[in-house]
Amino acid sequence: MELNITCIPGDGIGPEIVAQAKKVLSRVCEKNGHTVKYTDILMGGASIDVHGVPLTDEAIAVAKSADAVLMGSIGGDTTTSPWYKLPPEKRPEAGLLGIRKALNLFANLRPAYLYDELSAACPLKEEICGKGFDMLIMRELTGGLYFGERKTYEENGLRTAVDTLIYNENEIRRIAVKAFDIARKRRNKVTSVDKANVLDSSRLWRKVVCEVAEDYPDVTLEHMLVDNCAMQLVKNPGQFDVILTENMFGDILSDEASMVTGSIGMLSSASLNDTKFGLYEPSHGSAPDIAGKDIANPIATILSAAMMLRYTFDLDKEAETIEKAVKQVLKDGYRTGDICSEGCENVGCSRMGDLICERI
Numbered sequence: 550m551e552l553n554i555t556c557i558p559g560d561g562i563g564p565e566i567v568a569q570a571k572k573v574l575s576r577v578c579e580k581n582g583h584t585v586k587y588t589d590i591l592m593g594g595a596s597i598d599v600h601g602v603p604l605t606d607e608a609i610a611v612a613k614s615a616d617a618v619l620m621g622s623i624g625g626d627t628t629t630s631p632w633y634k635l636p637p638e639k640r641p642e643a644g645l646l647g648i649r650k651a652l653n654l655f656a657n658l659r660p661a662y663l664y665d666e667l668s669a670a671c672p673l674k675e676e677i678c679g680k681g682f683d684m685l686i687m688r689e690l691t692g693g694l695y696f697g698e699r700k701t702y703e704e705n706g707l708r709t710a711v712d713t714l715i716y717n718e719n720e721i722r723r724i725a726v727k728a729f730d731i732a733r734k735r736r737n738k739v740t741s742v743d744k745a746n747v748l749d750s751s752r753l754w755r756k757v758v759c760e761v762a763e764d765y766p767d768v769t770l771e772h773m774l775v776d777n778c779a780m781q782l783v784k785n786p787g788q789f790d791v792i793l794t795e796n797m798f799g800d801i802l803s804d805e806a807s808m809v810t811g812s813i814g815m816l817s818s819a820s821l822n823d824t825k826f827g828l829y830e831p832s833h834g835s836a837p838d839i840a841g842k843d844i845a846n847p848i849a850t851i852l853s854a855a856m857m858l859r860y861t862f863d864l865d866k867e868a869e870t871i872e873k874a875v876k877q878v879l880k881d882g883y884r885t886g887d888i889c890s891e892g893c894e895n896v897g898c899s900r901m902g903d904l905i906c907e908r909i
């Protein structure tokens with residue numbers, strides 16, 4: 550197979566971690582008879598420095614012509630970087646919002662997985678996380694409260710504000726289909742999270758998800774209220790496979806799920822549209838405090854590349870090869886500084902990339 554990938558190294562540690570992900574991706578492709586072509590584009594601060602804007606139309610066109618986008622991270626130190634003296638629409642983050650919009654990326658996926666070797670970093674008690682957990686939060690990304698009409702006004706002398714939570718059935722159906730499709734690649738369970746005891750939008754959400762479920766008799770569907778889900782994530786995280794939810798609930802729950810893994814440098818993510826196209830990136834930021842030192846943890850980006858193989862290219866076996874190599878490196882006692890503990894060998898970013906390649 551030929552893989553045509555656009556890369557956005559970005560800012561801060563971005564170029565360092567993307568270089569490692571490319572190295573690992575090339576290795577697994579070479580071993581399995583695939584060819585991979587990378588085209589780099591600028592986005593965020595790096596694009597501001599060259600073009601004066603965080604994302605150009607040319608860069609969008611390059612991304613659109615690829616099968617998938619692999620991104621590092623964008624942005625700088627928000628208190629000292631000159632990028633943050635610019636108006637909001639010219640700052641690095643505007644590039645990210647712009648590309649998500651241009652590529653119609655409506656489904657955000659964030660896995661939360663507890664590695665045995667890193668369980669000491671998990672803030673939950675042993676009896677709760679002892680059996681481990683492996684879940685994926687699927688968050689709707691382009692609708693709901695964050696995109697509805699909003700205004701602030703004065704009524705009877707009182708400052709008043711309103712936000713609108715709106716979803717139509719098509720927006721719900723397309724992300725539900727994604728969630729069920731992805732559950733089939735995992736453990737065949739979807740937990741749909743809503744607030745159907747209060748909100749009309751949630752009642753429609755639940756109805757449409759049930760309709761979609763009829764086409765997936767092999768996938769177990771359960772519904773859970775969002776407040777209960779927030780509790781269950783810290784009480785019994787092992788019960789979840791795919792959690793499907795709307796934009797704001799997903800925003801909050803995906804951060805909660807990340808925190809229970811305890812290691813930000815390990816968390817991958819993907820944003821998909823209704824084709825096989827996706828943008829893959831680590832969940833963390835550009836870590837300007839450690840940029841250029843070759844000490845960043847590249848694993849979140851490497852695991853994002855594995856997600857790309859699985860969800861854009863349906864190369865499940867190759868994705869698993871990368872995930873297994875990551876597990877093996879941890880088992881062999883190698884760690885970057887952020888996850889290092891006593892008895893382990895502290896290695897830099899590029900050495901971690903090499904060690905993972907050696908296990909492929």
Ligand code: NAD
Pocket residue numbers: 562621622623624625626627642645813814830832833834835836837838839844845846847849887
């Ligand atoms: P951050 O995630 O960059 O860093 C938080 C802390 O975690 C820092 O101490 C950092 O050194 C550490 N860290 C993060 N990733 C690491 C890794 N791979 N290995 C080792 N340590 C790591 O969050 P922040 O400091 O709040 O944000 C920095 C910049 O990143 C800001 O400009 C912010 O807007 C941007 N940001 C970008 C994205 C994105 O591109 N999608 C996401 C979040 C933040």
